[in-house]
Amino acid sequence: ILATGVWSKALVAKLGVDLPTFIERHFMAVMDAPGAARKLLPHCWVDETTNCYARPEGENTILVGTWGGGGTGVENDELKEAHSRMNYRLDVAGQLDRTITQEESVWAIEHIMSRSPEIAELGIRPGYACQYDMSPDHLPIVDEIPGAKGTFVITGSSGHGFKLGxxxxxxxxxxxxxxxxELLRKFSLHRFS
Structure with a gap:
């Protein structure tokens, strides 16, 4: 069972199969909220309209991120275009600069401001970037590898693999x-054929 995230495409390619996945650089803005994070944002926030999310991280920080949509079948063209400008696709797994720019932090934070204007007074800490294994529809690919009986892959979790793991x-x-x-048929590799 290959549950190898961003390395899955390269590993499965050695078996002669081209997974339709790609690697996305995903960044998180970190807001400084000394002693107030859970008062300002007492829960996780996911907004399908502005395609942003946020959550408190302890009592002193709030994490904010965005995504281009997809798992619901609806893409946010403005966010997809902006992510493209920010060079969010990576060619090689593991080759990632984990730092983010102040511009990227501000850009992410602006997406939650209409929902939580009170966070406008908070400071910004250095954010960070990671890499996601993405599928074209942002849903996992779970299947037996064609031509490699007994070899299974779980990939393309698009940032929510830790929840589904x-x-x-x-x-x-x-x-x-x-x-x-039977549940896994919907996640078949063949849905992209």
Whole structure:
């Protein structure tokens, strides 16, 4: 079972299969909210209209990110274009500068300002970047590798793999043991054929 994130495409290519995945640089703005983070934002916020999300990180910081849409089938053209300008696609797994610019932080924070204007008075700490394994529709690819019987891949989780990981691991392990799970058909590699 290959659950190798951004390295999956290169590994599966050695088996002669071209996964339709790509690597995306994803960045998080970090807002300075000494002792007030959970008062200002007491919960995780996900906004499908502005395609931003935020959550408190302890009592002193708030994390803010954006995405171009996709998992709902709706793409946000403005965000996709902006991400493209910010060079969000990576060619090689692991080759990532984890720092982000002040401009990127401000840009991400602006997306939540209409929902939480009170955070406008907060300071900005250095943010950070990571890499996501993305699928074209932002939903995971979970399948047996064509031509490599008994080899399974879980990839393209598009930033939500950590939430899906335990359940995906369980159902793919059952599949590997011969108990195909009907739920996984929707995540087949063949949906991109």
């Amino acid at each position: 335990p359940a995906m691991g369980e159902v793919v392990a059952k599949w590997a043991l011969g108990q195909r799970q």
